Amino acid sequence: DIQMTQSPSSLSAxxxxxxxxxxxxxxxxxxxxxxxxxxxGKAPNLLIYAASSLQSGVPSRFSGSGSGTEFTLTITSxxxxxxxxxxxxxxxxxxxxxxxxxxRLEIK
Amino acid sequence: EVQLVESGGGLVQPGGSLRLSCAASxxxxxxxxxxxxxxxxxxxxxxxxxxxxxxxxxHYADSVKGRxxxxxxxxxxxxxxxxxxxxxxxxxxxxxxRVYTSSSPYYYYYYMDVWGxxxxxxxxx
Numbered sequence: 001d002i003q004m005t006q007s008p009s010s011l012s013a014x015x016x017x018x019x020x021x022x023x024x025x026x027x028x029x030x031x032x033x034x035x036x037x038x039x040x041g042k043a044p045n046l047l048i049y050a051a052s053s054l055q056s057g058v059p060s061r062f063s064g065s066g067s068g069t070e071f072t073l074t075i076t077s078x079x080x081x082x083x084x085x086x087x088x089x090x091x092x093x094x095x096x097x098x099x100x101x102x103x104r105l106e107i108k
Numbered sequence: 109e110v111q112l113v114e115s116g117g118g119l120v121q122p123g124g125s126l127r128l129s130c131a132a133s134x135x136x137x138x139x140x141x142x143x144x145x146x147x148x149x150x151x152x153x154x155x156x157x158x159x160x161x162x163x164x165x166x167h168y169a170d171s172v173k174g175r176x177x178x179x180x181x182x183x184x185x186x187x188x189x190x191x192x193x194x195x196x197x198x199x200x201x202x203x204x205x206r207v208y209t210s211s212s213p214y215y216y217y218y219y220m221d222v223w224g225x226x227x228x229x230x231x232x233x
Contacts, residue, residue: 034219036153043203043223044145044153050217087153091218095167097143097155 002026002090006100012108017078021103023071023088032092035064035073038102039084047086048073075105083107110134110222112204117227124194124231130187130204130224138182141207143220144189146200146229154200157189158207172198194231201226 003026013019023033031051036044046055048064051071061076075082088100116128130142144157157178158167166178177190187204205220 030216032216032218036220038153043225044205044220045223046219046221049208049219049221050215053217055221089153089155089219091216094158094218096169097158099153099155102152 001096002029002093002098004088004090004098004100006086006088006103008103009101010104010106012106013078014108015078015080018074018076019078019105020075021073021086021088021105023066023073023100025069025071025090025092028068029090029092031067032090033064033066033071034089034091035062036087036089037082037084038087044087078105080107110206112206112222112224114202114204114224114227117202117229119230119232120194121233122195122231125190125192126194126229128189128191128202128204128227128229130189132185132187132206135206135222137180137185141209142178142180142187143205143207144178144187145203145205145220145223146198147203147226148197148200151200156202159187191229194229196231199229199231201228 005024007022033051035048038044052064063074085102111133113131156169156172159178175193179188203226204224206222208221210217
């Protein structure tokens, strides 16, 4: 299976900050990488697909980049509603989809 | 409104069985592949099973292979997960998720764009 590792595991930031979350794959996955946001007690919500494409309805302060084994999710000008857990997910091996362990974004 | 609604969760003893359902509405269910994803208490997301739109291909995570069976009834717009030989480590919220796929010589998309709210399975004596 392709292992996905996110860093950091948790992050404290303030409203208005710019934050970056990194996701690394154990082997090259081209741009077959998606990002999800999950708030407490809620289902995950798709933010970014194919590494850098913004899902419809997602604010433009969210962006993604990367290819191969290293990817980033950037949130510019953090809003109160952005404090959540973020997961990356690879779709290179659809026989065995894998997620990163998650990054908890907390209010400083 | 595009919607997925899971049901069938509950408390079951170790070794027992449970069948989860996922009712789809607001889109052409038969055109989409589907996944089940679970989340143990306080843990991350774990993909557990996939089924193709035409029901001819299924995949399973090693953690559930041989115990869980995914199926669907396109006429009823429903997805199912039959769970047998349940273990304490199967305790989780189970989500069904619609898979969007698209490809060309220049791109390939595979992502889960619609999720249900989840149903809770607790395996305990």
